[in-house]
Amino acid sequence: MDVLDDPVGASLGGAHAHLARRCGRAVRYDPEVASFSSVGLAPGPGAWDDLAALLGSGEFADLFSCPALPPARWKAEFALEGHQLVQERQVRPAAPAGLRVVELGAADVPEMLALVARTRPGPFRPRTRELGTYLGVREGGPDGGDGGGALLAMAGERLHPPGFTEVSAVCTAPEARGRGLAAHLVGELAARITARGERPFLHVAAANTGALALYERLGFVRRADVVFRGFRTP
Template structure:
């Protein structure tokens, strides 16, 4: 179920690239994509035509990876499919987290933490994360004895909303509530600036879905994530 307030979530990549993340966008015609090393996501107009797909192919280059995220439109048949993943989009129902999250031990992660963040992502595989992904928003982490063992951050930024993403915990640090603490801390910060949190999760990640539901997130819609190779 959607309404006027959350309609922008039907095109979170496109609305982010034309708004809060415009400074991180590459454009050609009505096609857009994030700059290299920030994100692989790209977008075309609502109801794209042949020219839009041709513009995206030229923008990305021949044989390039086109991560269309949750775009419902399919490219021309000669674009090679790379992956398809069923998932869901979840939203915060409103109000502040109860109880208010404790941020003891939670630290903001800066550019000097990127090598550690990339290492944690490689170990836990929460989803795409690149050397400049940190530029998308605030990233928080938990350190134990100086080592980064958990993190989460902000990714897509359609008007009025901020996506929570890259939620991951090192295997040796799981079961200690780090992910819940980081997600609620981010949700509180997002709400404090007058926006609403949302996130995406793969249907196969039942543990994460259960966690997000326990924290108060509800499913807005089912989505299919798709990636292609340009001709």
Template sequence: MSYPVHGRCGNPFLDGIHGLLSTELEIRTYEAVRERYGMITSGDAAVLDDPVGASLRGHHAGFARRLGRAVTYQPGVATFSAVSSTPDAADWADLARLLGRGEFADMFSSPATPPPDWEPVFVLEGRQMIWRGGNRTGQAHAAMDTDVVELAAADVPEMLALIGRAEPGPFWPRTHELGTYLGIRAEGRLVAMAGERLRPPGWTEISAVCTAPEARGQGHALRLVRALVARILSRNDRPFLHVAETNTAALALYERLGFESRRHVTFRGFRTPRACAGGARADHQPSA
């Protein structure tokens, strides 16, 4: 009896082994081992080289504003922007026109360098980490964690207040629309949260992991990240995240939860030229 072959990973050796399996038990065992040890090929994760552009071309296309080869999120959702992998002067002019004069452009992990008249705002060294497998018992516990609640639009004021106190990174009034956000309350107050942000094909980024200062040391971040990992895996996506190189506590937590570093990233922000940008393509108009 033959069984359907699932989960080919693109590695010729591993796929060759998979093709030789003939019993349901053998196939299930292979799938469990592959899932446990996170056999991901470089091709599987290549889309993470440009997670902003990949998200805006795919799952987040409805949040995109475009002009030529430049793309950015709608105001209030995120400040992340992207250009082509080989941008020319017209691409940068298009992005400047999309954003407006003297406006902030968060180029996230893009290696592209804008023209000299773009003012540098910040540089932050960090890591991109991908989930390679973890404790299934922990994921089962996450699914039963009744203290973890799903946050909604009505919770945005509290979410913004917590972000302001904990400072995990950028979060705007409409950022919660990008995915599911979870929280933990103590005596009715939101004291910890985390959620889903970028969505390149096959992957979901975990972001905004934060805990109020007075509630730290109680395992809230671990519980929230574990719950998000379980949700992401349930729809056959893989979790990934970004973390500042100096945040050693977060790095240790994520490694404990089954994340491994994929690459070093440099996060950069710029301000568009305050003078009128020239060279934009006249035959394109920004699209929401």
């Protein structure tokens, strides 16, 4: 599981290499896809200089769960304690009655962005859906909808280090909470990931105890405590 110590760098060096932007020892996602950057687990001073050159002066550096800290001249923007979890047993809740589970594509992006704006599950950009499969729950049963039902919940795949896929962007509209929509979507995604021979993992803020309890019910266990950090380049 060592690849999970630097999941951003491991993803950009493999499955997501086509979405990478590089400068020397620093790498980041295309900014329309994701905000994350990596300088590895033990970067030297030159790696931080490379990242500053890659991002530009006075720009935001989202270092995700990187344990290394940049030089003092970098301004700290935030630090959020969290947990990294890996699924050890598969739990697949039943599909919600009277609703449709659909794969979300490019035409759904405006609705996806609107749902993210209402629920704030974490960073999500116009091309984030290119990281993997995104599923949504819409109003209307399989025989009773015309495809235009409101998007009530979604979840998708994000980081993709070798052998693993991260479940992310789990969110439910306030008016649809309490119906098991998030549980079903996470269970469905995890089942698909497992079926192709990979292991599902995810991240959760330590303060989000409700989400942590949900993921534990779905068979996820804590692998590591992490700190999500953001900085401003010199």
